[in-house]
Amino acid sequence: MSDTEWLSEDEREAWLALVSIMFRLPGAVETQLRSEEDMSLAEYLVLAMLSEASDHRHRMSELAAATNTSQSRLSRIVARMEKAGLVTREGRLDDRRVVIAEITDAGIERIQQAAPAHVRHVRDIVFNRLSPEQVGQLVEIGHSLNRGPAEDVAKGLRSIA
Amino acid sequence: MSDTEWLSEDEREAWLALVSIMFRLPGAVETQLRSEEDMSLAEYLVLAMLSEASDHRHRMSELAAATNTSQSRLSRIVARMEKAGLVTREGRLDDRRVVIAEITDAGIERIQQAAPAHVRHVRDIVFNRLSPEQVGQLVEIGHSLNRGPAEDVAKGLRSIA
DNA sequence: TAGAATTGCTTGCAACAGAAACTATTTTGG
DNA sequence: CCAAAATAGTTTCTGTTGCAAGCAATTCTA
Numbered sequence: 001m002s003d004t005e006w007l008s009e010d011e012r013e014a015w016l017a018l019v020s021i022m023f024r025l026p027g028a029v030e031t032q033l034r035s036e037e038d039m040s041l042a043e044y045l046v047l048a049m050l051s052e053a054s055d056h057r058h059r060m061s062e063l064a065a066a067t068n069t070s071q072s073r074l075s076r077i078v079a080r081m082e083k084a085g086l087v088t089r090e091g092r093l094d095d096r097r098v099v100i101a102e103i104t105d106a107g108i109e110r111i112q113q114a115a116p117a118h119v120r121h122v123r124d125i126v127f128n129r130l131s132p133e134q135v136g137q138l139v140e141i142g143h144s145l146n147r148g149p150a151e152d153v154a155k156g157l158r159s160i161a
Numbered sequence: 162m163s164d165t166e167w168l169s170e171d172e173r174e175a176w177l178a179l180v181s182i183m184f185r186l187p188g189a190v191e192t193q194l195r196s197e198e199d200m201s202l203a204e205y206l207v208l209a210m211l212s213e214a215s216d217h218r219h220r221m222s223e224l225a226a227a228t229n230t231s232q233s234r235l236s237r238i239v240a241r242m243e244k245a246g247l248v249t250r251e252g253r254l255d256d257r258r259v260v261i262a263e264i265t266d267a268g269i270e271r272i273q274q275a276a277p278a279h280v281r282h283v284r285d286i287v288f289n290r291l292s293p294e295q296v297g298q299l300v301e302i303g304h305s306l307n308r309g310p311a312e313d314v315a316k317g318l319r320s321i322a
Numbered sequence: 323t324a325g326a327a328t329t330g331c332t333t334g335c336a337a338c339a340g341a342a343a344c345t346a347t348t349t350t351g352g
Numbered sequence: 353c354c355a356a357a358a359t360a361g362t363t364t365c366t367g368t369t370g371c372a373a374g375c376a377a378t379t380c381t382a
Contacts, residue, residue, distance in 0.1 A: 004277040011288050014296045017303020018186065018287065019206070023229035025306075026183045027370085040338095045180070060361065068184035073339060075362055097347045097360040116165040126179065127172050129305045135175045137298040142178020144290045146185075188340085195340090201368090221331065234369060236332055258330040258377045 025125075032121040037114040042069055042077050044118060047086065047111040050103035057102040059092075086110055186286070193282040198275040203230055203238050205279060208247065208272040211264035218263040220253075247271055 007015060029041050037044075045067040050056055058066070064074040078101050081087045086107035092098040127135065168176060190202050198205075206228040211217055219227070225235040239262050242248045247268035253259040288296065 004280055005284065006280060007283070007288070010293070010296050010300060014291075014299040014303070015283060015287070017299055017306075018182065019202075020229050020303060020307060021179065021182060022187045025179065029183075031370095041180075061359090064361095068181050070188075070340070071361065072341080072363080076338085079362085095348070095360085099361065119165055119167060122168070122176060123166065126176065126306065127168070130175075130302065131305075132171070134298070134302050134305060135171050137295070138175040138178055138302060139171060141291065141295050141299060141302075142175070142181060144292075144295060145287065146178075146181055147290070192340090222329090231370070232331065233333080233371080237368080240332085256330085256378075260331065 028125055029118075029122065033114070033118060036117050039110075039114060040077075042067055042073070043081060043086075044111065044114065046074070046077060046081065046101075047103060047107055047114075050087065050101065051108055051111050055102075056108075057100050060099045060101060063101060081107070189286055190279075190283065194275070194279060197278050200271075200275060201238070203228055203234070204242060204247075205272065205275060207235070207238060207242065207262075208264060208268055208275075211248065211262065212269055212272050216263075217269075218261050221260045221262060224262060242268070 026041065033039050033041055033044055039047075046063055049063055049066050050058055060074060060078065061071065063078070064071045067074065069077070078087060078089065082089055082101075085104060087101050087103050090100050090102065092100055130138070187202065194200050194202055194205055200208075207224055210224055210227050211219055221235060221239065222232065224239070225232045228235065230238070239248060239250065243250055243262075246265060248262050248264050251261050251263065253261055291299070
């Protein structure tokens with residue numbers, strides 16, 4: 001129990017970097033979107049997902065997964081957006097548990113109007129500060145983190161090491 | 162206006178990786194801390210900062226900066242922790258605007274008790290999935306994001322803060 | 323050296339998120 | 353064929369956060 005494997009100096013620094021990203025970036029992005037475009041990042045992502053879908057539709061659970069939000073949060077977000085006329089919701093006939101959200105023309109206008117400033121801001125606070133190599137590394141790191149329960153591998157490595 | 166420089170495919174992927182980190186990691190970490198140790202990550206970080214200080218004290222603004230939280234948020238967090246007996250607050254005599262937080266013995270016990278499971282969990286969801294090279298890259302990426310290219314520093318700091 | 327600006331911190335208000343409970347539907351196992 | 357389990361989504365409850373305003377102490381400046 002007390003033989004915890006503490007973080008190495010590098011890991012500690014990396015962890016603090018991650019914490020900094022977790023705590024600061026969302027605020028920075030949301031502040032711009034909220035003040036200039038009056039929407040949250042989650043709302044933006046929902047609109048982006050839907051506008052990019054070939055039929056402009058997605059089921060709620062897909063949206064939740066794609067935007068990294070819980071179902072309950074997404075439910076409220078989409079309810080707000082529906083009230084604002086940006087999306088519509090419609091139950092599916094062949095499985096009436098499923099709800100399909102579809103972006104409206106107003107929703108498409110909305111995101112087209114919001115996108116330039118949002119992208120510029122993301123570029124300002126992220127990509128203008130990273131080298132192309134770092135961008136590639138970030139992609140890989142993202143894959144590694146999301147990808148697999150490294151549990152099996154990790155457990156094996158740990159017992160070997 | 163319309164000559165926005167859109168994200169490249171790589172940048173887009175990297176941005177989605179960052180969004181995933183922003184949205185998912187905090188939840189994962191907070192859930193473990195909340196359920197197993199009954200504290201938030203911010204509280205944990207405050208206790209960690211204080212317990213590592215040579216005199217077990219820090220001023221509020223230092224704590225806010227070190228834990229990447231706003232002053233108002235930190236104020237409430239420390240107020241809660243004080244009520245729980247984990248820290249004490251005390252005005253400073255030579256500048257009575259300043260408030261010094263000091264960790265109590267109970268607070269030290271608390272973090273020593275919480276640390277092993279927390280560190281194990283961070284290792285599970287982060288470092289067991291990253292190669293040593295990736296850990297180093299992450300450190301560099303964190304540095305790059307926090308202090309951006311000189312030309313953008315002012316703008317960037319403002320938007321991040 | 324008085325008034326204005328700034329700094330450090332706290333708090334009121336409204337909005338929001340997470341967890342758990344809940345409804346409704348579909349699938350599964352005996 | 354039906355009861356139990358699983359799935360999809362919503363809602364309620366409780367607590368937290370951000371923003372803006374507020375207050376007190378200090379520094380600047382004319």
